[in-house]
Amino acid sequence: MFVIVNRGNANQLLQVVQHLGALRGTIFLGEGTVPSRWANWLGISKTEKEVLLIAVPDELRNNLYSLLRQRFQMHKRYKGIVFSVPYRAFHPETGTHRPFNRYEDAPYVCLMTVVEKGLGQECMAHARAAGAQGGTIIHAHGAGVPQDFYFPLVIEPQKEIVLIVTKRENATAIRDNIYTQMQLERKGSGILFALPVTQTLGLYEEWQQERRAT
């Protein structure tokens, strides 16, 4: 499960969540994107986020979602988003050669694009043009490639991962737009893949729906 919150909130969230059971979490720093022309022009369109990756067993999932909703009000706007991607943990006894459900009917899709550092915002702009609502950029680096300059360096190409959660209907259009606009067909310009999302909380689309319902 992925949880994206404002910078500084992840520790507390993880601590509370851990009371539910022995859950492990990993936190990394990311940045959000805001579609405001003004902010963009002034160069302040960045928001600082934390991304929390928690391994949640199926039996705990519903508990966790209700906790996040009640305690952290994650269904409200500007609180952050939560979404689940089906996974299996590798285990030497059970892990091998089991058929894997690919969830090709999941309601939401998480698109992950890995691009060169600095291109994340551009990628997000193209995604937005094709109907995406928001995205999170995570700083990462590629695996080191030994290079021979004067000093033998292991250069780690700096990358950005753009994480977009969107409805299945929009996913194909967004993917195609990113793919063509970012020229991902060129070798080395980046990769793009999609993960099925089975449950979400706090997405803009969801918030709209809820508001319409009430």
Next chain:
Amino acid sequence: MNLLRRKFDEVLRSLLPVVVLVMLLSLTLVKADEQTIANFLLGALLLLVGLGIFLLGVDLAMIPIGTHMATEVATSKSIWRIALLAFLMGLLVTVAEPDLQILGAQVEAASGGAISGRMMVFLVSVGVGFLITLGTIRLLSGKMSYAMFMALAYAGILILSIFVSEEFLAISFDSSGATTGALTTPFILALSAGLSKVKGGKSTEEDSFGMVGVMSAGPMYALMLMSIITGQKKIVGFPAATKTLSAIELFPHELLNAVIALAPLCAMFFFLNFIHFKAPKREIMGIIKGIIYTIFGLALFLTGVNSGFMDMGKLIGARIAGNYLWLLPGVGLMLGAIVVLMEPAVIVLGHQIEEVTGGRIPLNMIRLTLSIGVALAIGCSMLRIMIPSVKLWYFLLPGFLLGVILSFQADPVFVGIAYDAGGVASGPMTATFVLAFAQGAAMQIPTANVMVDGFGVIAMVAMAPVLSIMILGAIFRHKEATVPEKTRQPLPASAHLAGKIQDYDCVIAILEKGLADEAVALARETGARGATILNGRGSGGQHMHLFSFEVQKEKEVVFWLVDARITDKMAQHIHDSLDLGSQGSGTVFILPSGAIGLDAPVTIGQSPRHMSAERETES
């Protein structure tokens, strides 16, 4: 919450205690006049706005420039090019520093023209350039530990200091403080981080810090050597140019200073950009905006500090020393503890610590340690002003000695942070507000020497954080469990599959820090190709607690996108070879990809920059 608001929040949180304390003092013990209080409050407002904008500018401009320059230096093909670029950078960031210009003029006047101010500025810049070059080469070659490098640097200073007079020693320390100004320090911090990122490997984190510490040794060498060679020893009676201007008069002056200080570096960056690395237009636009923010923000900040804080500091120092002498060390202690957190470079350093360690080292822990260190430094300085028989070097020598000894015991990341902290702590807030406070106090005490004691404060502030953070680092290392060495098992046969790839799996491995490179190599053996690595922090297993701060384990998260047919094999191989079965050592997750089909091909390859670098190597 956007970035600008966050910056203001941050500044406000460090500014409020200062304002509250000063107001409390000025209304009770000090009884300041209304004009001073009004100026102080206006200064605080300017400071809040200025620092917020400045920090934003640093993020937008100084850090990208530093990163670009670092890449440019590190990917040079010859040692001469590396040395030349590093030297030029050190020279250019120092030569235009306004604080150094002022100091140069003061020294020229004080020595009766025997030392030319311009000559001094030039020598100090050469000194910085030289040390930055050495520091860069050390970092890239990785042959010597940073602790050793700094120990040698300080040993050299110690030897030279035997031959120079006490006044010159004081100026040397002060020039070191003047060199690590608010404008250049963020750039040097970014340079250090950029170099270590390009270098890669396991020491990335510890190499990300320490260049400011290296840089601050440069002026000391230059000035001491100058004193020895020219035989200039006596410096008498500094002209104390402390005419306070109003904010409106001051602002254009500070603005011009900031422009001049930044100009040589920007010129070099745009020149290199034009002839060589050619960053995308979008990025350049961001950098230009950032430079403008940086200059305006800094000018506002300095205007606020100089117009409002100086007088207030002097007044508090004088009144406390005159009426409640026994309170002086206590007030110094309190001021030191909160003022240091307002230093622009301290805030920038804090951000870098957060980014580089992925939030593993709690920022507040570093801040607290820094506060304690500087508080004690200023408290002790006040004692020294009150008791003339206590000499400056009684504190400096044992302090630096203990710091250097501890640097071999401390966690390597902390060593760099500690030496950097010494440079960043003695920034504009110390040089104006705290110095004015000390001078105000010294004026009331007949036995104190206004100039020498003033310098002493800066030297103390530069020393204290080195010691306090080094102690923290030693405790940290003592508490932290070490990662056991893992033995690798060879993979029997490599697996390359023919035919069209049907499905992709996204494999995520969450590993102890330092294992990512090995995991990537293992995955390559099973047929996987590229990988993306993130630095994060994790819970799971035991937490380590240090003074009620929770310190989380640092993790590396590796993402692969692999052919679904080799997923299991790859996971198995990583799991077995890295021995992930044991408690808290790591996990491999597999996520199904291809949620929307794979009608468009997916390219996994190297980055364009690499491709071009490879081509260059071949040709």
